[in-house]
Amino acid sequence: MAQFIALVQSNMALSIGMIIGLGALGACVGIGIMGSKFLESAARQPELIPQLQKFMFLLVGLIDASFLIGVGIAMFFAFANPLLSAIK
Amino acid sequence: MSSSNESITPSEYIEHHLQNLRISVGEGGFWQIDVDSLVMSIIVGVVGLGVFWLVARRVTAGVPGRLQGFVELVLEFVDNTVKDVFPGDRKFLSPLALTIFVLVFMMNLMDLIPLDFVAKATEAMGLPHWKAVPSTNLSVTFAMSFTVFILIIFFSFKSKGVGGFVHELFTAPFGSHPALWLLNLLINLIELISKPVSLGMRLFGNMYAGELIFMLLGLLGMLGGVFTAGSIILSWGWAVFHILIIVLQAFIFMVLSVVYIAMAQEHH
DSSP: OHHHHHHHHHHHHHHHHHHHHHHHHHHHHHHHHHHHHHHHHHHHOGGGHHHHHHHHHHHHHHHHHHHHHHHHHHHHHHHSOHHHHHHO | OOOSSSOOOHHHHHHHHHOOOEEESSSTTTTEEEHHHHHHHHHHHHHHHHHHHHHHHTOOSSSOOHHHHHHHHHHHHHHHHHHHHOOSOOTTHHHHHHHHHHHHHHHHHGGGSOHHHHHHHHHHTTOOSOOOOGGGSHHHHHHHHHHHHHHHHHHHHHHHHHHHHHHHHHHTTTOSOGGGHHHHHHHHHHHHHHHHHHHHHHHHHHHHHHHHHHHHHHHHHTTOTHHHHHHHHHHHHHHHHHHHHHHHHHHHHHHHHHHHHHHHTOOO
16 A cells, blocks of 8 residues: 555656656747747847837747646646545 | 644645635535635725726826826727737727736736735634635636637627638638548637637646745745745745736736637638
């Protein structure tokens, strides 16, 4: 019984780390690419900076969405684990 | 947490703070109301939108006071955003966008109040497990995004007709050959269902993760010494970053709702 719980918890710890880590990886690379394009186009046409900035913030929020959904799910599993309560 | 000679484990502290005040008004899991989220969302809605309504009643055409100037600033910002996205008739869309923006922003603003201030104050009033931020409750965010979903379908019906809408479900985007009907339907259904789901989950995930990090930083502060100082500094830093996230998430919710409703009204 204790081995069951230990098994579930150890797999849970690994998967929570992977969810958060891989999500952060994807989000940061995406925002990095978008930010570099924004800086490039801002250098070419400085008069468009306010408009482009508005779209950039919108895209930051959209790209962060999947990552933060992943963090939310991972945190949910960290603290109120339904898989563990099913065993108990 | 009210008795001082029991010590709480860290996970108990967090689990205590993650629970809503839930009462049952019937049988089963569906008929459970999270009283704290309901009451807090009504309070922040009345306060936030009430300020706008009060200013609108006493609006003057001369030199405006500061409150009226601020309200006009927000109104113009929202209206310009809606105008950029939807060049058609926005008599309904602009007030909807303003309502969504103010409501979501006020709900998120509750997250900046330190967690234990609210918990201790409400426990003194006899209410355990009071979570002050309605948008950390999945039910609240999904309620708002499902309302937007109903509006999307309503506007689709209104501008294309029921028959036109169903026809478009089956024939866009690949073409009207009968062999493609199933593929079109699949793609359209996925696109349609992902809109409210992503709207609700994005707001929920951001606010839930933010609140959880506040809780974890509070936990770090209980270790004493340099950890308490570090926890205070990090909490301050995270709160400053969270101010940006709050406004951004409200803005994104508003813009995406307007974009979806605008997209529902265009013809293929």
